[in-house]
Every structure is written in structure tokens, then in C-alpha cells.
Amino acid sequence: MPDTAPASPLRTALAQAAAEIDTALELLLPPAEGPEAPLLAAMRYAAIGGGKRLRGFLVLEGARQFGVSRQAALRVAAAIEMLHAYSLVHDDLPAMDDDDLRRGKPTLHRAFDEATAIIAGDALQAQAFAVLADEDTHADPAVRVELVRCLARAAGARGMCGGQMLDMLAEAATEPLDEAHVGRLQLLKTGRLIEFSAEAGAVLGKAPAPQRHALAAYGRDIGAAFQIADDLLDATASADETGKRTGKDAAAGKATLLGILGLERARMQAERLVEQAVGHLDSFGDRAALLRGLATYTIERKS
Amino acid sequence: MPDTAPASPLRTALAQAAAEIDTALELLLPPAEGPEAPLLAAMRYAAIGGGKRLRGFLVLEGARQFGVSRQAALRVAAAIEMLHAYSLVHDDLPAMDDDDLRRGKPTLHRAFDEATAIIAGDALQAQAFAVLADEDTHADPAVRVELVRCLARAAGARGMCGGQMLDMLAEAATEPLDEAHVGRLQLLKTGRLIEFSAEAGAVLGKAPAPQRHALAAYGRDIGAAFQIADDLLDATASADETGKRTGKDAAAGKATLLGILGLERARMQAERLVEQAVGHLDSFGDRAALLRGLATYTIERKS
Structure with a gap:
């Protein structure tokens, strides 16, 4: 069911940010010619178009608090969205969640094949770090390397990958997880990257520590709220509304x-x-x- | 058949570097407790122990030309070996080369499971960038971010992942590849990372451009020689000698x-x-x- 709510300033800003982030991704993932075309096509399929761009929007709005140039903020937003896209591609693989639908279209391994999905995900992760490290992102190398450090932590064994692993183990476990364990799982799996997305603008703007920490704390809280809203949508909405398979948490005993x-x-x-x-x-x-x-929107959204 | 050649200064140095790199990896991938233990165990299984550590050795020897501290060089060597280990884990997956044996032991997806192998590979890539970005690697952020930039390029769509994709496409192709195409495939798949391994010490040592370029060119050439030697070993040696399945290139029509x-x-x-x-x-x-x-050794080695 299409969302027919009237346009609010937030909705307008979200739509505009999504369009700008897609344009940035187009430039950072240009199509290739010849034998290298298929990999770039797969990376573009996974990263460009669709998606709420919540993480990218957080980067842009965080950066705006400190007068950071839109071009720099868009590069960081695009890098984080590449990393997020890779995590979705790998999560959807047959050995993981085995999903057919993502962002309203076939998952990458269904549209291409499994090997391509593994490699394209890997390449998107590398490209995210390449974008952050490039001097076009910020003139100061200390800023660039701090962005890399934070993204690597948010993505690694004590971030997204750690959460993904806990999620796989939870599905195989015989005893149900308690609230603390599920909270930890979700903090790692989605929370750390959303936290960094909110914080990244402060890094770009060389903001004082208290403001950087405030944005990070804001990101942690809306990340957790967002996750609960996602669970509610999975339980109550249809695939038509969300663009991905729903009801799967209950089916998987998640x-x-x-x-x-x-x-x-x-x-x-x-x-x-x-x-x-x-x-x-x-x-x-x-x-x-x-x-x-946006904080309110995270729990009121329909997809 | 064990290699019974007498110890040479090179063999001694290779063995010592491999031991030091393993120690560095132990510190950079400490075992975890509780629910996060399995992922770290998988990452350690893939990254620690075994392997010739050719790439790490190149970092250490390159760094020695410019008097770089051993500790800094070992961190970069370990980061590159993590990235290399992740690429092996993903290459060995059923959807890719479907291998059972690596470095003389079962591949990660055989010893653990496929989902764990995908996630552990992903986490090793993130951890490689985290190590380079950490200030313990070098006091100067410009050096750290340059290391990140080079590694990301060597690992991405126009490096390792690009080569891996060409390799998958070549297997599916009906017409055999020509020499130029195979050369390009191998330059991307293994050459770029070996090139950067040779060059990294010059980055750490802030070496003048001509010396950095000379080491990079040296790396490109031994990378290409190494690949031919690998093909020769695959065609002529046994799995006992190499610690991985052999004869597979011919079997796969590679x-x-x-x-x-x-x-x-x-x-x-x-x-x-x-x-x-x-x-x-x-x-x-x-x-x-x-x-x-080492240049000579790459084509005379037995495994």
C-alpha cells in the first residue's frame, strides 16, 4: 500500500538526501567497460537505488550541524551506504538468511549468482574504505584516518560482523535469548553503524568531544528504536509495503x-x-x- | 615430502618473519570470551598459523630498507596477511572454488560452517583496515591513511576482488583466454596485493618516490613470477607438498x-x-x- 501521507519537511529532506546519495554512489561506482563490467554492475545493483538511506541521511544532517561541505558529507554518506549494502548482500546469501527480495527487487545472488554476490559484497567493503581514505573526502589526513578507524570498528568483529554472528548462533540455539543478549546482538548488528553514521559529521567537522559524543549517543538510541520498529514491521506489515520478505523473524524463530x-x-x-x-x-x-x-520517524515509518 | 634443503639465510629469515607475524596476529586477534568467542575463533583459525607469509615478509624487508620500527612493520604485515587470509576463506567457499584443504588443514567452511566462513572473512577485512588506521601503526595520520588507501585499492574491484571475478568468469567462458587477459587477471587477483606488500615499507618509512616506485615494481614482478610458480606447483606437485588441493586448475579448466x-x-x-x-x-x-x-626463491619453492 503506497504511503499517501502529505510531504513534511522531514520527508522532503529524506527524499532529497536519498537522491543526492544515489548521485554520489553513481560517481563513486562508475560502470566499467570490458571484462570488469560484471563486477561493477553487481556492485551498482546492490548499492544504488532503493533503501531509505537512513545512515546516509544521519551523516548529512550531522555534518550540517558543523558547516561541513556537502560534497565531503556525501562521500562519507556514500561510503557508509556501500558498507551497509555489502552487509545486506552477504546477509541475504543462501548460507545466511537465504532471502530472495531486497529493496523491492531480487537479491543480488538471485539476480546474478552466489559467487558474484560474495565478491561484490567484498568489493563494496573495500570501496567504502577507499572512499574515506581518498583526499577528496577531507584535506586533513587525521580526519580521514579517524573516519576509517571508526568505520572499521563499526563493521568488524565487535560491530556488524559480530552482531551477524550472534544472530546466526541465536537461530541455532535451543534456549531463547534474554533481553540483555538480544540488546547486545542488535547493538552490534545494526547499532554500531548507525551510531557512527550520526557521529561521522562531527568527525568531519572536527567538533568538540561533547558534541561528537552527543551525536553518537543520539545515534545509539535511534538505532535501537529503529531495530524495534523493524521487528514490528516484520511482524505486522506486508512485503509489498517493506520491499523485503516479512514475517521471517517469527518463521525463523529469531x-x-x-x-x-x-x-x-x-x-x-x-x-x-x-x-x-x-x-x-x-x-x-x-x-x-x-x-x-527523524527520531520520531524511525518508529512511525511504514517501510 | 618434507623439504630437506639446508637452512639458508633467506629460509631462516622467512621462518623468523612467519613466527613474528603469527605473534603479531595473536595480539591483534585475541580470543574472545562468551557469545563472541566463535567468531574470533574462526578468524584466528583462518589467519594464524600456516602460510608462507610471503606478503608479510615483503612488508618487513621493505620496511627494513628505511629503518622503520619492527613493531610498526609487523602491524602492517599482519594487516595484509589478514586481508589475504580473508580472500582465501571466501575463495574456498562452495559457491567459489569449493575447496576442502588450505594450509594443510580443513578450509574454514569445512571446519566451521559456511555462514561462519562468510562472516569471519568479512570481519578479517574490516580488522585489516582497523589495524592500519590505529595510531599504534604510525604516529603520522598521513602515513596511516596512505596505507589504508593503498590496501583498499589493492583489495577492491580494480584489485583482488576484480581479479577473483575475472577468474570466475574465465571458468564459465566457452573460449579460452589469451595471454594478455590471463596476465591482467593475475595482476589483479594476486599481483596488486603483493605489489602493495613490497611498497608498504616505503610508505611507513616515508621513502622518496623513486625508491617507493622501485619496490612497487619489484613487487609486481615477483608477484607475476610467484603466480607462474604457483601454476607450475599446481600442475606438478602433490597436496602433501603444498598443503592444498593440487591439479585443480587443469580439472577446472582454469x-x-x-x-x-x-x-x-x-x-x-x-x-x-x-x-x-x-x-x-x-x-x-x-x-x-x-x-x-626472495625473488629467486619464489620460483624455486616446493610449496
């Missing part, structure tokens, strides 16, 4: 906070997280209005 | 220079590359003796 807390308490927890996220922005002025609005 | 040139011309080309590699070291003094010896 441990979610929703499953542990129940619908009502999960919704309350998401609302509490949103309030807390907005609280972290107290020291920011009107410029943070869209970030405040 | 395009190799050996297949195109024939045994004799392939050997001659490898020798020519070794001479050329040594020529690039003309401006280096006695300190480069081991690098000269």
Missing part, C-alpha cells in the same frame, strides 16, 4: 525484543528511546530540527 | 599462463620476471640481499 517484550512493551520501549535520543540534541539549536524529527 | 605458454616457456618467463625484479633493487644496497634472494 530472537527479537518484540518477541521477548510483547507488542505493547516493545512499542513503549521504542518511544522511550526516541525521547532519550531527542534529549541528546539539547545543546544543538534549530539546525537539529530534522534530526529530532 | 586459464593459466602455464596452459597458454606451456611448461618451458612459462618457466622462462618466470625467470625473466625474477631478473627484472632484482634489477629494480639496483639502487638498494646490501640491506636488500634478502629481497633479491
Whole structure:
């Protein structure tokens, strides 16, 4: 069912950011000619078009707080979206979640093949770091290397990959996970990258530590809220609405906070997280209005 | 058949470097406790122990030309070996080369499972960049970010992943590849990372451009020689000798220079590359003796 809500400033800004991020990705992942064309085509299929670009939007809005150039912010946004896209490609593989549908189209290994999906995911991860390290991203090498350091941590064994592994183990486990364990799993699997997305603009803008930490804390909270909202959507929405297969958490016996807390308490927890996220922005002025609005949007969205 | 040749200074140096690199990897990939233990165990299984550590040795010897601290060089050597280990893990997957044996033990997806192998490979790539970006690697952020930039290029769509994709496409192709195409495939698949391994010490040592370029050119040549030697070993040695399945190129109908040139011309080309590699070291003094010896060793090794 198409979303027919009237355009709000947030929706307009999200749509514009998504379009700008796609343009940046087009430039950073140009099509190749000759024998190298198929890999680039697969990387572009996975990374360009579709997606809410929540992470990229956080980078752009975070960067705007500190007057960072749009071009620099867009490069970092695109790098993080490449990393996110690679994680979706690998998560969708037959040996992992075995999904056929992503962002409203066939998953990469269905549209191409499994080997291509593995390699294209690997190459997208490398390309994300290449973009951050390139001097076009920021004149100061200390800024570039700090971005690399943070992204590598958010992506690695104590970030996204660590969470993905906990998720695989949870599915195989005989005993259900408790709330603390599920919280940890989700913090690693999606939270760390969303946290860094919110923080990256402060790194680019060489912001004072308290402001950088405030944005990171905001990112952690909306990341957790976003995850609960995702679980709620998976349980209650259709694939037409979300562009990916739904109802799969229950089918896979996946441990979610929703499953542990129940619908009502999960919704309350998401609302509490949103309030807390907005609280972290107290020291920011009107410029943070869209970030405040985004916090609420994460739990009200339909896809 | 065990190699019973007497110890040479090069063999001693290779063995010592391999041991030091393993120690560095132990520190950079410490075992985890609790639910995060399995992922770290898989990463350690893939990265620690075994392997010739050719790439790491090139980093250490390159760095020694410029008086770089051993600790810094070992971190970069370990990072490159992590990246190499991840590429082997993913290449061995059922959807790729479907191999059971690597470095004399079961491949990661056989010892653990396929999902773990995909995730552990992904996490090793992230960890390689995390190590390079960490300030323990070099005090100067410009050096660290240059290392990241070079590794990301060597690993990405126009490096290792690009070569891996060409390799997969070559297997599926109906027409045999020509010499230029195979050369390009191998330059990307293994050459770029070996080139950067040879060059990394010059980056760490902030060496003048001509010396950095000479080491890179040396790396390109021994990388190409190494690949021909690998093909020769695959065609003529046993799995007992190499610690991995052999004869698989012919079985898979893989395009190799050996297949195109024939045994004799392939050997001659490898020798020519070794001479050329040594020529690039003309401006280096006695300190480069081991690098000269390594060039010859690449085509005389038994595994």
C-alpha cells in the first residue's frame, strides 16, 4: 500500500538526501567497460537505488550541524551506504538468511549468482574504505584516518560482523535469548553503524568531544528504536509495503525484543528511546530540527 | 615430502618473519570470551598459523630498507596477511572454488560452517583496515591513511576482488583466454596485493618516490613470477607438498599462463620476471640481499 501521507519537511529532506546519495554512489561506482563490467554492475545493483538511506541521511544532517561541505558529507554518506549494502548482500546469501527480495527487487545472488554476490559484497567493503581514505573526502589526513578507524570498528568483529554472528548462533540455539543478549546482538548488528553514521559529521567537522559524543549517543538510541520498529514491521506489515520478505523473524524463530517484550512493551520501549535520543540534541539549536524529527520517524515509518 | 634443503639465510629469515607475524596476529586477534568467542575463533583459525607469509615478509624487508620500527612493520604485515587470509576463506567457499584443504588443514567452511566462513572473512577485512588506521601503526595520520588507501585499492574491484571475478568468469567462458587477459587477471587477483606488500615499507618509512616506485615494481614482478610458480606447483606437485588441493586448475579448466605458454616457456618467463625484479633493487644496497634472494626463491619453492 503506497504511503499517501502529505510531504513534511522531514520527508522532503529524506527524499532529497536519498537522491543526492544515489548521485554520489553513481560517481563513486562508475560502470566499467570490458571484462570488469560484471563486477561493477553487481556492485551498482546492490548499492544504488532503493533503501531509505537512513545512515546516509544521519551523516548529512550531522555534518550540517558543523558547516561541513556537502560534497565531503556525501562521500562519507556514500561510503557508509556501500558498507551497509555489502552487509545486506552477504546477509541475504543462501548460507545466511537465504532471502530472495531486497529493496523491492531480487537479491543480488538471485539476480546474478552466489559467487558474484560474495565478491561484490567484498568489493563494496573495500570501496567504502577507499572512499574515506581518498583526499577528496577531507584535506586533513587525521580526519580521514579517524573516519576509517571508526568505520572499521563499526563493521568488524565487535560491530556488524559480530552482531551477524550472534544472530546466526541465536537461530541455532535451543534456549531463547534474554533481553540483555538480544540488546547486545542488535547493538552490534545494526547499532554500531548507525551510531557512527550520526557521529561521522562531527568527525568531519572536527567538533568538540561533547558534541561528537552527543551525536553518537543520539545515534545509539535511534538505532535501537529503529531495530524495534523493524521487528514490528516484520511482524505486522506486508512485503509489498517493506520491499523485503516479512514475517521471517517469527518463521525463523529469531530472537527479537518484540518477541521477548510483547507488542505493547516493545512499542513503549521504542518511544522511550526516541525521547532519550531527542534529549541528546539539547545543546544543538534549530539546525537539529530534522534530526529530532527523524527520531520520531524511525518508529512511525511504514517501510 | 618434507623439504630437506639446508637452512639458508633467506629460509631462516622467512621462518623468523612467519613466527613474528603469527605473534603479531595473536595480539591483534585475541580470543574472545562468551557469545563472541566463535567468531574470533574462526578468524584466528583462518589467519594464524600456516602460510608462507610471503606478503608479510615483503612488508618487513621493505620496511627494513628505511629503518622503520619492527613493531610498526609487523602491524602492517599482519594487516595484509589478514586481508589475504580473508580472500582465501571466501575463495574456498562452495559457491567459489569449493575447496576442502588450505594450509594443510580443513578450509574454514569445512571446519566451521559456511555462514561462519562468510562472516569471519568479512570481519578479517574490516580488522585489516582497523589495524592500519590505529595510531599504534604510525604516529603520522598521513602515513596511516596512505596505507589504508593503498590496501583498499589493492583489495577492491580494480584489485583482488576484480581479479577473483575475472577468474570466475574465465571458468564459465566457452573460449579460452589469451595471454594478455590471463596476465591482467593475475595482476589483479594476486599481483596488486603483493605489489602493495613490497611498497608498504616505503610508505611507513616515508621513502622518496623513486625508491617507493622501485619496490612497487619489484613487487609486481615477483608477484607475476610467484603466480607462474604457483601454476607450475599446481600442475606438478602433490597436496602433501603444498598443503592444498593440487591439479585443480587443469580439472577446472582454469586459464593459466602455464596452459597458454606451456611448461618451458612459462618457466622462462618466470625467470625473466625474477631478473627484472632484482634489477629494480639496483639502487638498494646490501640491506636488500634478502629481497633479491626472495625473488629467486619464489620460483624455486616446493610449496
